[in-house]
Amino acid sequence: HRTGLPEVIYASGKTTEQVRLIAERMFNKGIDILATRATPEIYEAVKMVVPDAVYNQLARTIVYKHKEEISGKGYIAVVSAGTSDLPVAEEAVETARFLNNEVVTVYDVGVAGIHRLFNKLDLIRNARVIIVVAGMEGALASVVGGLVDKPVIGVPTSIGYGANFQGLSALLSMLNSCASGVSVVNIDNGFGAACQASLINKL
Amino acid sequence: HRTGLPEVIYASGKTTEQVRLIAERMFNKGIDILATRATPEIYEAVKMVVPDAVYNQLARTIVYKHKEEISGKGYIAVVSAGTSDLPVAEEAVETARFLNNEVVTVYDVGVAGIHRLFNKLDLIRNARVIIVVAGMEGALASVVGGLVDKPVIGVPTSIGYGANFQGLSALLSMLNSCASGVSVVNIDNGFGAACQASLINKL
Amino acid sequence: HRTGLPEVIYASGKTTEQVRLIAERMFNKGIDILATRATPEIYEAVKMVVPDAVYNQLARTIVYKHKEEISGKGYIAVVSAGTSDLPVAEEAVETARFLNNEVVTVYDVGVAGIHRLFNKLDLIRNARVIIVVAGMEGALASVVGGLVDKPVIGVPTSIGYGANFQGLSALLSMLNSCASGVSVVNIDNGFGAACQASLINKL
Amino acid sequence: HRTGLPEVIYASGKTTEQVRLIAERMFNKGIDILATRATPEIYEAVKMVVPDAVYNQLARTIVYKHKEEISGKGYIAVVSAGTSDLPVAEEAVETARFLNNEVVTVYDVGVAGIHRLFNKLDLIRNARVIIVVAGMEGALASVVGGLVDKPVIGVPTSIGYGANFQGLSALLSMLNSCASGVSVVNIDNGFGAACQASLINKL
Amino acid sequence: HRTGLPEVIYASGKTTEQVRLIAERMFNKGIDILATRATPEIYEAVKMVVPDAVYNQLARTIVYKHKEEISGKGYIAVVSAGTSDLPVAEEAVETARFLNNEVVTVYDVGVAGIHRLFNKLDLIRNARVIIVVAGMEGALASVVGGLVDKPVIGVPTSIGYGANFQGLSALLSMLNSCASGVSVVNIDNGFGAACQASLINKL
Amino acid sequence: HRTGLPEVIYASGKTTEQVRLIAERMFNKGIDILATRATPEIYEAVKMVVPDAVYNQLARTIVYKHKEEISGKGYIAVVSAGTSDLPVAEEAVETARFLNNEVVTVYDVGVAGIHRLFNKLDLIRNARVIIVVAGMEGALASVVGGLVDKPVIGVPTSIGYGANFQGLSALLSMLNSCASGVSVVNIDNGFGAACQASLINKL
Amino acid sequence: HRTGLPEVIYASGKTTEQVRLIAERMFNKGIDILATRATPEIYEAVKMVVPDAVYNQLARTIVYKHKEEISGKGYIAVVSAGTSDLPVAEEAVETARFLNNEVVTVYDVGVAGIHRLFNKLDLIRNARVIIVVAGMEGALASVVGGLVDKPVIGVPTSIGYGANFQGLSALLSMLNSCASGVSVVNIDNGFGAACQASLINKL
Amino acid sequence: HRTGLPEVIYASGKTTEQVRLIAERMFNKGIDILATRATPEIYEAVKMVVPDAVYNQLARTIVYKHKEEISGKGYIAVVSAGTSDLPVAEEAVETARFLNNEVVTVYDVGVAGIHRLFNKLDLIRNARVIIVVAGMEGALASVVGGLVDKPVIGVPTSIGYGANFQGLSALLSMLNSCASGVSVVNIDNGFGAACQASLINKL
Ligand SMILES: Nc1ncnc2c1ncn2[C@@H]1O[C@H](COP(=O)(O)O)[C@@H](O)[C@H]1O
Ligand SMILES: Nc1ncnc2c1ncn2[C@@H]1O[C@H](COP(=O)(O)O)[C@@H](O)[C@H]1O
Ligand SMILES: Nc1ncnc2c1ncn2[C@@H]1O[C@H](COP(=O)(O)O)[C@@H](O)[C@H]1O
Ligand SMILES: Nc1ncnc2c1ncn2[C@@H]1O[C@H](COP(=O)(O)O)[C@@H](O)[C@H]1O
Ligand SMILES: [Mg+2]
Ligand SMILES: [Mg+2]
Ligand SMILES: [Mg+2]
Ligand SMILES: [Mg+2]
């Protein structure tokens, strides 16, 4: 594929009917299916036409693959700070797996309890590329970036309230990271982070 | 004094002449003098009327005290991330000392090299109150806040460029800290942080 | 505890089921329970597993403590401006009490009727640390900060409309306070203010 | 005059030469002259053609009136918070006097030392209309608005740093004032506040 | 009354029950009642305890006055741009009348059809004070301010979409008005504009 | 030319030497020259290599054309509000003339003195396309847009201070214009407005 | 008509009843009807009084014309990036047709798959004026602007999430377009773009 | 090295003396030297102690390496839009070369003249990782991202004026890129982009 990335259904802003039709068309053409931001209702509709489609409720993803395979050279670590960041982390995980990557998750290692992060450091360091998902002040991306020699992709999440401004706080933090190997994708964009991580993992 | 804090000269936006006159008047009345945001030129003028005034060029402070004394119950730790944060950190140090507090500095412990922070952890943990000065993404306040059981006052600095927006990034980070014992003062306000730390240290 | 602060359930963004399970687990381990941002529905679920849990509807908190005790050295004053600021003020009160502090409330003393504040000044001045909760223009934090010699923690609230921008107005006001002993926590963060006040009160 | 307000020279962004020419033309036509935001250099040039023009260095105004007269019904009180607000306060004073109003100034009554404000309360209350000039958190407008039964016009100033955002903090504060008789003009617009106060004073 | 303005019920964020209780208490004490931002449901509840209370659905106000009287010296003109600005304009009208002012309305005179404004110019010019309510680009305040010699109070409304940012566009416009006799209140604050207009009208 | 618009030198951010070299190269190739945002110093350098180049100091443009011609079908009206908007208006004028359009200027017709605008209305209405240049609140674009049946291109200028935010106020106003035939270019972009106006004038 | 544009019903913020009444009045007077931002429910009500009114659900428009005619000189191309931009694109199409213009649509040519755009380039280049509708980063307007010699009107859409800020991203992109023939209307304002395009098409 | 990246001197905000001392110390220890954001004056000082240091005036970098070597697996393409983006692009180039990567530059391929980009497409596609540097609307990152199957790192630049807001426009564009393989670093952060690209190139 031209961009190294297959077509994906971004379900947000589409009707259940629209998503069902796209999924059906793809299924009939033998194309693997990934739908992101999909509600349970959308899943019910897709299951009608793609009975083996699998729903990850936390990630809000629907996945259907004709066969499982692993084509990346190492594994992608998806690291996240708190429970509320999980939907975004899981979107990254599902996307990365859909793109045939091995994925390791390191959850609940936010900087307020930094010893938990250190316990998992080897697992993170051995990844080929690391996705760090964090809301609130997004400090985790800088801390991880300062501990590893692998590319780190930060995903700020919209978790928080008040002066968080729907993820702006974490976004600015990550863009201003004092660790130099960190790049950033849009707020809540677990999908996009996984796309880039996958391109990197397959180099 | 009503608010527990003496009068202080905020030199920014005042003419050299104005600062010199205020300093002279205070000196003649036997009042201790602290001027913040003072240029070398202002210091030269003040030294004319208060020969024993001491200038801290990094902190941009002028201090004159009739006698040194220590009245707080413990010490205030001033922790800072990078070299560029030093002017603000030093403003906090000078202010805290002027207010008769014992001060310990822990500099250059930014989260991009977090092992340096851990090397100094005992010194920080034993303080009565901790001032954390950090620019860029301001992650240091959260990391410290998660490691100590003392009140932490964050001072975001205007260090950085681009999406830093003159310290907004660090300010939002600190306000959204995932560590619960952290409060925040204005960007670059080392003075204000030291005022509150001093009130706390004397409780 | 490492940070001087126990684990707390932040119910916002968690399902009723998730909160119930966490509460149950804590209860079984004999850990005191504080849940913030809890809906009445969540309370009903928690009550099933922790029958003696107490709900403060205004504060949106659920509290269960094995025994009441007071361990701080003085009392924390929670001062608030208007009726609409009460949920945030009460969150601070519940948190501070949960952390074993004596709390005194001084409500409805907004600066538009400043005589009411002066009537309560002694009560405020005798506190060990003061939490000021105010929305709209947040002027109360500066006014109180100028009248006392104790640390003041400002909590801007999201009360208001139009150019209030969900609390931004009060937040900026407090960060720019002309009174020097004032620090600030996130908009609506009564919980965080109480955490820091408690750390201070126990010094 | 159609709008009740004479033509005024806004010197900012005009060359010295341009201001001199406009002043000369007005002088020759017998029109009273007010120039705002005028540098000392501009004043020197204007004095060449209008020898009796008077410069207020703090206010940055040049005034020339053919005869002094008072036409308003009461006096305008110009109340300001701190020393740094004086240029804006003085611009208001000069403009109000130029427009033939009696003016009373109440300076240095910021809320961090609120007793000074109370000492002057009668003078403020007896004005026909009150201009409140304040930077930083701008709380003074709300406090005054809650103490008087006269229209209050708030002028936020750009005094401050960091999260002040060049006066945004004070502007938002005043727009969100909890006191209901307060309206607001642009940041640093002492001129505009005096124009409206003058229209009110002459009703 | 100290501030020249009676107590008013701001119903937004209060429960129906709370408003009903306050209204009942005021009614029993013989105090006139104005509630703003009141829903029809709240009105139904208030009518139970204050049968003669009158609801203005557009303005979202409930009014009960023991007797009608007019105490201002002239009339207040409430000028508005488009149909969608009417709720705010009517809030101003109801508040001004509640405060015993004569009010004249000049509606639907937005600058996109400026001839309609000119048809009503005399009515506007003869007012003692003018409230201009406008959303979108808020140009009407400047245009009116340039045509009259009376104080103009601008009320930006949150009408619009996209780059309107909930009234920010109109707010900034009015604050930057090129007409000098214009001051501004908060977005959608018809109440506040009427309070100040009433203070002015009674001078 | 592919886009209907020739190459133009945007001098801002280029060194004098760089601009001189580009101008020389174009001159030698027989290409007409327009440089925008050019300082007097740059002009002096360009004149060395293109002796007949003409400088418009207000517009900050350098122009050299091999021959004058007019190719548009009607004329472009450039309408501006105040003296300070003239640099941007003149940049539009110079650009439009460089692109072989007939241009008519209608200056100093800001809405604070709207009768001046009405005096020139026929001249504006007879244009084929109208550029409206205005700073502060930018109301002029809406007023003109409501009076004509021709496309109006608004150019917000960065004129103003305080809540003007370097032209943001005028930009938002114009984007929210209640007159429907108005589109907008970037703040201070007289050049871009003239480019589009020229494309329209030549249809 | 004075502005070259007929009266149009902007249904947003109007009740179904209000829109029905306006439509009925217009129908009875023999005026053509265009209502924008109309819900299906509003359409049902309008159909009662204007049985031949046509609803475009995607565009959210109701149209009734007494007779179809084409009066512009060429056609308007409406170019859009992705599926989610279609409602805005269709609002532009319906408006342009209502104003008697021939319209050609070029949909789904976003820059992430730029070959699709090149396939349609002739169709775009032959238009008299081009409307480009794009959300997310809004790059399409610049790309098209660099490929054609016709006026391009950009319509940023509010499509996206996170750092999109409801269309701000696309708006700023289009305002900063490196292609010089591009002007911009408000976010989601397909209506306004079509109004200006129609004025241009009829020159 | 722990993070795979050597120590680098960020000269901005350091005195000439400070940079000279650090460079000297590194030189004496045999460490390779890279200083970014260095003025010519700083270079003169460094040359005194490191005579073979090389200055890139456009990039504002000083480089001294003991020996040249290439250790990455492919080459890094640095693609940039316009002349004004060159300083940032060159900072990326110098950094990437300092980190022992082969670098290919593809300059002046902004989307306003998109044929130039297509001429260089093979060179870009064959890179192992691509850095796209663009200011104004930053559209180039999306266009490139849609044409290649390699990771793309966008660097928004602060080039532009008005609604560019010092690079915010390009930053938001890149964060909202419709092409999924794109991540972003801070505005003007050519250094950071090269750091991540180097980590990727060495995988
Ligand atoms: N969660 C997501 N966030 C951002 N982009 C997405 C997401 N999921 C899918 N996409 C992108 O959206 C494209 C489909 O958009 P559309 O044609 O509007 O359905 C896909 O090819 C992906 O590039
Ligand atoms: N300090 C000021 N702030 C705002 N507007 C002012 C000020 N001084 C004068 N003006 C206004 O600017 C107008 C003159 O503008 P100009 O024609 O650009 O010189 C005067 O008539 C006043 O309405
Ligand atoms: N629509 C309104 N907008 C702003 N302030 C209002 C409004 N209505 C009432 N108020 C103010 O709110 C006060 C009552 O606030 P509260 O005590 O929270 O009910 C009144 O005394 C008024 O000063
Ligand atoms: N979708 C739209 N976006 C912006 N303005 C619109 C839209 N539809 C109609 N309008 C304008 O709104 C006017 C009607 O506004 P109103 O009098 O409030 O109904 C019309 O004459 C149009 O100029
Ligand atoms: Mg790293
Ligand atoms: Mg802690
Ligand atoms: Mg105090
Ligand atoms: Mg009052």
Ligand SMILES: [Mg+2]
């Ligand atoms: Mg006027």
Ligand SMILES: [Mg+2]
């Ligand atoms: Mg028009």
Ligand SMILES: [Mg+2]
């Ligand atoms: Mg073009």
Ligand SMILES: [Mg+2]
């Ligand atoms: Mg790609």
